[in-house]
Amino acid sequence: MLTSNTANLNAEPLLKPIQIGPIQIDTPLTLAPMDGMTNYAFRRLVREHSGSDCGLVCTELLSSNILTSADPRARHKFDWQAHEYPFAVQIFGNDPPKMAQAAKILVDAGAAIIDINMGCWVPKVARKGGGAGLLRDICTATSVVEAVVKAVDVPVTVKVRAGYTEGEPTAIPFARAAEDAGVKLIAVHWRFASQGFRPDPPNWDVIAEVKNAVRSIPVLGNGDIRTTADAQRMMTETGCDGVMIGRAATGHPWLFRHIAHLLRTGEVLPEPPIHIRAQAALDHARVMVETSDYGEERSVMELRGRLHQYFDEFIDTDPILADLRYQLVRVTRLDQIEALLHPLITMQFEEMAS
Numbered sequence: 001m002l003t004s005n006t007a008n009l010n011a012e013p014l015l016k017p018i019q020i021g022p023i024q025i026d027t028p029l030t031l032a033p034m035d036g037m038t039n040y041a042f043r044r045l046v047r048e049h050s051g052s053d054c055g056l057v058c059t060e061l062l063s064s065n066i067l068t069s070a071d072p073r074a075r076h077k078f079d080w081q082a083h084e085y086p087f088a089v090q091i092f093g094n095d096p097p098k099m100a101q102a103a104k105i106l107v108d109a110g111a112a113i114i115d116i117n118m119g120c121w122v123p124k125v126a127r128k129g130g131g132a133g134l135l136r137d138i139c140t141a142t143s144v145v146e147a148v149v150k151a152v153d154v155p156v157t158v159k160v161r162a163g164y165t166e167g168e169p170t171a172i173p174f175a176r177a178a179e180d181a182g183v184k185l186i187a188v189h190w191r192f193a194s195q196g197f198r199p200d201p202p203n204w205d206v207i208a209e210v211k212n213a214v215r216s217i218p219v220l221g222n223g224d225i226r227t228t229a230d231a232q233r234m235m236t237e238t239g240c241d242g243v244m245i246g247r248a249a250t251g252h253p254w255l256f257r258h259i260a261h262l263l264r265t266g267e268v269l270p271e272p273p274i275h276i277r278a279q280a281a282l283d284h285a286r287v288m289v290e291t292s293d294y295g296e297e298r299s300v301m302e303l304r305g306r307l308h309q310y311f312d313e314f315i316d317t318d319p320i321l322a323d324l325r326y327q328l329v330r331v332t333r334l335d336q337i338e339a340l341l342h343p344l345i346t347m348q349f350e351e352m353a354s
């Protein structure tokens with residue numbers, strides 16, 4: 001995955017610590033929130049494989065409507081643990097008092113940072129005015145931020161898209177308003193909400209413009225960072241203080257360590273061999289089953305379509321791994337995953353010992 005060594009060791013280091021209010025993040029490479037993905041099991045795996053080179057992790061988005069109702073699902077996703085510190089818990093919604101109340105509930109339950117979602121483009125969130133829908137109405141967006149900042153004594157951060165409608169980068173004026181309202185960090189995904197995940201040419205200018213718009217808070221760039229070279233280029237070209245990585249980390253929880261190592265030393269770390277990948281996939285499944293409220297079958301069904309991502313680079317060329325993917329997507333129990341992955345783990349150890 002990481003192929004190019006572009007680190008310029010004579011230049012000022014790119015990876016400088018950032019402050020989120022009183023919280024110092026030594027390595028500004030952070031895990032993006034991803035619904036259905038960045039639950040406790042995956043966040044733990046990222047920290048096990050990348051350590052503090054993943055400077056900050058974030059939960060999946062939580063609904064302020066559900067949090068503030070008597071809905072029994074409200075606490076279902078309170079899956080963070082103290083050892084994850086520093087971590088952010090993300091909320092979405094567009095009603096300032098409800099968002100404030102939801103943030104308080106989360107801080108009482110141990111949230112170290114509250115992140116406000118202004119990036120979700122999916123219609124069921126954005127069309128109702130939540131997520132990136134807030135970027136159509138900067139007044140309401142600012143009121144939401146002000147209410148949340150006032151309600152809690154932990155840092156509040158915001159994750160935005162460039163804007164809602166293509167060509168209208170409302171994230172830029174909003175960034176300054178958010179800083180004035182007390183937000184301590186802004187993460188910017190360069191796409192507009194109306195672009196969804198279209199593979200358009202990247203518009204990094206908006207990240208640079210958000211960075212120019214704020215006075216002193218850190219800005220993270222986000223969107224399609226897959227390699228060290230991508231991370232380095234985004235930071236150099238936009239002046240952003242760090243990057244947030246989502247999809248490329250799935251199946252590659254070591255990615256943050258690899259990027260940080262290359263940016264610090266110029267050395268490319270070797271890509272993990274198959275047995276480490278198989279062990280990571282198995283650990284992911286085991287922790288997910290152990291810690292999720294969903295029970296074994298639902299946890300396995302949620303994860304099974306993603307386990308092959310640990311081997312993606314090899315699947316096109318290795319028929320054994322292609323077959324493994326075929327079988328993994330059909331499992332319903334943890335022991336089936338163990339049976340499929342164990343041979344890869346032990347075979348590799350035997351090869352190494354011989």
Ligand SMILES: Cc1cc2nc3c(=O)[nH]c(=O)nc-3n(C[C@H](O)[C@H](O)[C@H](O)COP(=O)(O)O)c2cc1C
Nearest residue numbers: 032033034035060061119189223224225245246247
């Ligand atoms: C499956 C999936 C779920 C996501 N869920 C969230 C979410 O809960 N909150 C959020 O702010 N962004 C969410 N995102 C957007 C990511 O945080 C990130 O901004 C986006 O994937 C672009 O970064 P990447 O190219 O590094 O993946 C999600 C993205 C994906 C692919």
